[in-house]
Amino acid sequence: MKKQILAFMAFALLAWNANAQLFSTSSAKIDFFSKTPVEDIEAHSINGVAILNTKTGDVVFQVANTSFDFPNKLMQEHFNEKYMESEKFPKSFFKGKINEKIDYTKDGTHEVTVTGNLTVHGVDQARTIKGKVIIANGTIQLVTDFMVKVADHKIEIPKLVLAKIAEEINVTVNATLTPKK
Amino acid sequence: MKKLILFLFIAAQSFVAAAQDDLMNMLDGESTEKPTPVYATFKSTRLVNLHSNETMKAKHLDFRIQHRFQPMEINKDNVYGLYNMFGLDGAVMRLGFEYGVTDNLMVGVGRSNVGKTYDFMGKYKILKQSKGKNSMPLSVDYFANTAINTTEWTDKTRKNLFTSRLSFVHQLIITRKFNDKISLMLSPTFVHHNLVKTKAQSNDIYAVGVGASIKLSRSVRFNVEYIPRLNNRNEPKQSPTSNKALYYDAFAIGLDIETGGHVFQLHFTNAGGLIEQQFIAQNTTKLDFASLRFGFNLSRTFTLEK
Numbered sequence: 001m002k003k004q005i006l007a008f009m010a011f012a013l014l015a016w017n018a019n020a021q022l023f024s025t026s027s028a029k030i031d032f033f034s035k036t037p038v039e040d041i042e043a044h045s046i047n048g049v050a051i052l053n054t055k056t057g058d059v060v061f062q063v064a065n066t067s068f069d070f071p072n073k074l075m076q077e078h079f080n081e082k083y084m085e086s087e088k089f090p091k092s093f094f095k096g097k098i099n100e101k102i103d104y105t106k107d108g109t110h111e112v113t114v115t116g117n118l119t120v121h122g123v124d125q126a127r128t129i130k131g132k133v134i135i136a137n138g139t140i141q142l143v144t145d146f147m148v149k150v151a152d153h154k155i156e157i158p159k160l161v162l163a164k165i166a167e168e169i170n171v172t173v174n175a176t177l178t179p180k181k
Numbered sequence: 182m183k184k185l186i187l188f189l190f191i192a193a194q195s196f197v198a199a200a201q202d203d204l205m206n207m208l209d210g211e212s213t214e215k216p217t218p219v220y221a222t223f224k225s226t227r228l229v230n231l232h233s234n235e236t237m238k239a240k241h242l243d244f245r246i247q248h249r250f251q252p253m254e255i256n257k258d259n260v261y262g263l264y265n266m267f268g269l270d271g272a273v274m275r276l277g278f279e280y281g282v283t284d285n286l287m288v289g290v291g292r293s294n295v296g297k298t299y300d301f302m303g304k305y306k307i308l309k310q311s312k313g314k315n316s317m318p319l320s321v322d323y324f325a326n327t328a329i330n331t332t333e334w335t336d337k338t339r340k341n342l343f344t345s346r347l348s349f350v351h352q353l354i355i356t357r358k359f360n361d362k363i364s365l366m367l368s369p370t371f372v373h374h375n376l377v378k379t380k381a382q383s384n385d386i387y388a389v390g391v392g393a394s395i396k397l398s399r400s401v402r403f404n405v406e407y408i409p410r411l412n413n414r415n416e417p418k419q420s421p422t423s424n425k426a427l428y429y430d431a432f433a434i435g436l437d438i439e440t441g442g443h444v445f446q447l448h449f450t451n452a453g454g455l456i457e458q459q460f461i462a463q464n465t466t467k468l469d470f471a472s473l474r475f476g477f478n479l480s481r482t483f484t485l486e487k
Contacts, residue, residue: 022204022207024207049208051204051207051208053204058204059204060204060205060208062205062208064217066217066218066220071484071486072241072484073238073239073241073284073484074238074241074442074482074484077220077221078439078441080220080221081220081221081399082399082400085361087360087361088361093205093208095204095205158399158400158440160440161440161441164441
């Protein structure tokens with residue numbers, strides 16, 4: 001009986017532990033830029049969601065495509081209606097693991113690589129992405145900057161606007177995670 | 182007992198192993214539960230003749246050219262079809278500037294060559310369709326305009342009032358985007374002319390516009406609309422020998438073709454006017470195949486922000 005109680009407590013502790021090592025945010029900044037000689041296009045979202053498991057290094061990101069704000073609203077509509085098909089694929093996400101072992105309890109900056117799956121427009125791409133982990137005052141900041149090839153995710157661009165939209169889109173992410181309650 | 186501990190241990194392990202998927206499941210809980218707005222119910226602020234629920238977004242300006250040629254007159258008895266190049270020899274048109282004051286309010290001015298008419302319009306989004314929790318099933322807009330006919334008075338010796346030149350429209354635009362492909366529209370409309378041609382005509386005309394739009398591809402939509410009038414349908418013609426109606430219901434069928442900042446709307450319609458006063462209440466073109474006109478709307482959007 002005693003052992004049973006012990007085991008239960010051990011399990012409970014494990015479960016509790018699992019919760020304590022989660023960091024999250026629902027206001028990650030995700031921006032993207034398309035640069036061509038004809039036109040520069042940029043869009044910003046401040047509604048990215050991210051969760052990091054500091055024990056395992058597992059990290060997930062998600063952003064609603066409709067949350068991207070374009071200065072030109074017509075472009076925003078076309079982004080959702082014609083290119084991302086947000087009706088069919090409402091969200092873009094990344095599911096991966098930080099390869100380096102980091103002590104998340106100590107303040108500091110770490111260069112890391114993250115390996116995982118990037119899903120945009122319903123198409124998965126295995127990616128290894130470089131980034132930075134900045135730990136300060138009990139918060140964890142994740143910063144990254146990477147390129148996404150439009151063709152990799154089967155996003156078709158009509159010939160007429162081919163000159164205006166870059167083949168590779170620069171995506172930047174800046175998320176400050178706090179312990180998940 | 183050991184088995185139980187082992188089981189618990191394995192359970193705990195598997196909990197860790199499934200961590201990425203668990204994290205994915207948690208994501209939805211993290212994101213704030215707000216209903217997401219439904220966008221692009223229609224491609225443009227007009228379906229064909231009728232206004233759609235779309236408005237210009239804040240600080241965006243739409244320069245719009247609406248153009249209707251003359252009836253094509255394609256029929257066996259009439260040789261004028263080809264003689265008039267199927268209507269291309271003449272046209273009615275309106276030039277307009279329409280501006281988004283906020284994301285919900287659009288105001289505009291226009292001038293059409295039918296009755297040398299200036300019009301001032303406003304369209305406000307009352308309800309916006311959305312998806313998700315506590316979502317809104319419909320979009321509802323209120324549209325209103327005032328038009329000033331500036332043709333010279335036919336009888337200058339008579340006492341003519343400025344108010345006789347005015348006419349007004351009030352319209353509710355009820356729309357729903359059913360899915361990625363199909364959007365429908367219902368527009369109860371009230372048109373008031375301060376002055377009408379004959380005593381038999383009513384100053385007030387009630388009508389209900391119905392419209393549908395089908396997405397054919399990412400850049401092309403197919404539209405159809407019909408605007409039956411509810412009252413004063415059989416006003417006698419001024420000539421006593423004619424018992425035909427003076428005005429006819431407007432019908433239109435067309436395509437939207439969108440290329441970046443431009444929307445081209447190409448269509449066939451029997452309506453010979455560009456504003457509601459003209460094409461709903463006082464459309465003089467019959468609804469039959471020979472009377473259809475080719476027409477287009479050309480919209481160019483400018484972003485004034487930044």
